[in-house]
Amino acid sequence: SEMCIRDSYLYYTVGKLGSQQEAYWTARNAFDKLQTMKIPVEWQTAIDIEALKIKAKPFTDKEGISPTCNKCMSTNHFVTYNDDKCTFCGHPFVRSFISFDTLPLVEFAPSKDITHNKAMALIKADHPSKRRVVVQNKNEGWQEEITENQQTMSIAPTGGEVANDLFLQKINESPELSGPENYKPVEVNSRLLESMKFEEVFAEDLTAYCPSYQRQYYKNMVPEIPLTKCEKCSKIFLLDEYEFAFLEKKCCPFCRFKDLSADQLICLLYTSPSPRDLSTSRMPSSA
Numbered sequence: 001s002e003m004c005i006r007d008s009y010l011y012y013t014v015g016k017l018g019s020q021q022e023a024y025w026t027a028r029n030a031f032d033k034l035q036t037m038k039i040p041v042e043w044q045t046a047i048d049i050e051a052l053k054i055k056a057k058p059f060t061d062k063e064g065i066s067p068t069c070n071k072c073m074s075t076n077h078f079v080t081y082n083d084d085k086c087t088f089c090g091h092p093f094v095r096s097f098i099s100f101d102t103l104p105l106v107e108f109a110p111s112k113d114i115t116h117n118k119a120m121a122l123i124k125a126d127h128p129s130k131r132r133v134v135v136q137n138k139n140e141g142w143q144e145e146i147t148e149n150q151q152t153m154s155i156a157p158t159g160g161e162v163a164n165d166l167f168l169q170k171i172n173e174s175p176e177l178s179g180p181e182n183y184k185p186v187e188v189n190s191r192l193l194e195s196m197k198f199e200e201v202f203a204e205d206l207t208a209y210c211p212s213y214q215r216q217y218y219k220n221m222v223p224e225i226p227l228t229k230c231e232k233c234s235k236i237f238l239l240d241e242y243e244f245a246f247l248e249k250k251c252c253p254f255c256r257f258k259d260l261s262a263d264q265l266i267c268l269l270y271t272s273p274s275p276r277d278l279s280t281s282r283m284p285s286s287a
Contacts, residue, residue, distance in 0.1 A: 008039045014079060015050060022062035026078040028054045067093055067102045070221045071171060071186075090183030094218060097254045098241040104222035105202070105236065106171065109185040110193060116205070116215055122193035123201050166195045167219060185217070202227065204234040232257035 011030045018027030031051040039047065061078050068075050069086035076087050085092045094105045110119040170186055200223055204216040218236070220227055226239040233255035237245075245253040252258075 008034060008037050008043075011037070012039075012043065012047070015047075015054075018061075018078070019050065019054060019057075021065060023065055023078045024054060024057040025059060025061045028057070028059070029079070069093075070102075070104050071106045085180060085183070087180065090180030094236060096238045096241055097235045098237055098245055101238065103227060103236060103238070104220055104225055105218035105227075106167075106221055107185040108167070108188050108217050108219055110217070111187060111189050114190065114193070116203075119193055119217070120203065122190055123196050124198050125194055166192050197223075199223075202229050202236050204236075206234055230255060230257060 011033050015027045015030035015034065018024065018030060027050075031047060031054055034047050035051065066075050066078050069089060069091055071091040072086060072089040074086060074088040083092075084095075091107065094103045094107075095101060096103055110116075114122075167186070167188070170188060170192060196219060200220040202218045202220070204218070206213045207215065227236055228239045228242050229236045230242075230252040232252060235252070235254045237253075242253070249256075250258060
């Protein structure tokens with residue numbers, strides 16, 4: 001017979017861990033499900049006690065433990081039943097393949113008339129909007145705008161963050177936010193691609209192994225959280241996790257590809273936020 005894990009084992013594990021991590025909604029659903037299953041007799045008393053104990057707990061999971069969709073900003077339950085996708089808009093959760101934490105990525109797709117090479121060229125192109133930095137102080141109601149030639153300060157308009165980000169505007173206008181059954185990646189045109197920063201875009205490209213594979217594109221919605229990608233397997237990781245895993249294993253923690261020499265490995269912590277561009281150093285200027 002085919003090797004497998006019984007559903008009762010999985011639900012019991014989810015229920016126990018959910019109770020320990022204060023994910024009470026998740027634990028309650030797991031124990032309720034167990035009540036409808038045929039389970040080992042020796043488990044029955046323990047499950048009945050846990051099911052009674054969980055009824056005295058809140059009806060929600062602990063704040064901060066539930067994943068938030070970076071596209072529609074909706075909070076999902078800790079355990080989803082639709083292939084690890086947002087319950088509200090259908091956007092897939094992209095996870096770091098070390099800690100499996102949710103990454104702040106939103107999937108997009110270039111317009112049908114834009115090839116992959118053209119899309120990457122537009123993203124890499126030097127565009128004035130990429131040299132523009134806007135710093136907002138929402139508490140005091142002002143914003144500072146920094147460009148190559150000038151630095152200005154003004155009263156911050158309501159919704160200024162959205163007004164300064166064409167991609168956010170496109171997300172808010174997308175009709176696919178209507179429900180998970182209508183999910184499609186955000187379609188972007190040349191103007192939107194030009195406005196994106198290369199270090200904030202990640203392309204999952206496995207066409208070298210399967211020419212018919214559909215490329216997937218993601219944008220980092222929280223640039224303050226640095227991410228990196230293995231160029232061999234295209235898996236995306238939190239930068240700090242990847243660096244420590246690489247220093248320990250001396251290879252990609254997912255595909256085991258060794259893409260750096262020993263000398264480069266020692267200097268990995270001082271390179272730029274993305275190993276795709278090792279020309280910019282984070283080492284102090286006095287070094």
